[in-house]
Amino acid sequence: MFFDLVKKFDDYFDASFDSLRGNKVADRVFYTASELGDFGLLWVIFGLLRALRGGKFNERAALRAILATGVESFLVNVILKSIFGRGRPVRQIEHPLPIRTPLTSSFPSGHATAAFCGAVLLSDEDPLAGLYFASAILVALSRIYVKIHHASDVAAGVVVGLSLGLIAKKIVPLRRSRS
Numbered sequence: 471m472f473f474d475l476v477k478k479f480d481d482y483f484d485a486s487f488d489s490l491r492g493n494k495v496a497d498r499v500f501y502t503a504s505e506l507g508d509f510g511l512l513w514v515i516f517g518l519l520r521a522l523r524g525g526k527f528n529e530r531a532a533l534r535a536i537l538a539t540g541v542e543s544f545l546v547n548v549i550l551k552s553i554f555g556r557g558r559p560v561r562q563i564e565h566p567l568p569i570r571t572p573l574t575s576s577f578p579s580g581h582a583t584a585a586f587c588g589a590v591l592l593s594d595e596d597p598l599a600g601l602y603f604a605s606a607i608l609v610a611l612s613r614i615y616v617k618i619h620h621a622s623d624v625a626a627g628v629v630v631g632l633s634l635g636l637i638a639k640k641i642v643p644l645r646r647s648r649s
Contacts, residue, residue: 558576
């Protein structure tokens with residue numbers, strides 16, 4: 471019963487992208503977002519850009535985000551994915567643009583996890599918070615669009631990423647408390 475609901479959820483969201491797939495602009499946007507999410511590249515870029523804005527606060531925020539997404543990547547890609555071992559979507563499609571096919575299991579989405587962990591950490595006291603979260607949403611949805619992940623993999627990745635980001639904020643706050 472539970473797995474039937476998950477399959478319906480996955481099928482619904484996969485089908486919701488069908489009207490966009492094949493559109494040159496949508497293909498370019500989603501495939502690019504997916505590629506930028508590989509190995510947390512987008513979050514390293516955003517972190518470096520935040521550090522370049524100057525000041526110890528921005529440098530600390532950037533370093534925390536980059537290091538935490540590295541830890542997140544290990545936890546998700548080495549530990550969680552090996553526990554669940556879920557297969558990727560089985561549909562073989564002709565991809566209109568080049569895309570790397572991951573070797574790890576599908577659950578949870580590492581792109582979504584890194585995206586939301588990075589967005590939580592970089593948005594801390596930053597006026598660009600909306601940009602980080604919009605980018606995280608785009609990266610996460612791109613994995614469904616390119617048919618590399620099931621929607622439930624992405625949903626779980628969002629939850630895990632948000633959780634890990636909030637935990638990292640507690641462990642390494644940007645402002646030191648005055649006791």
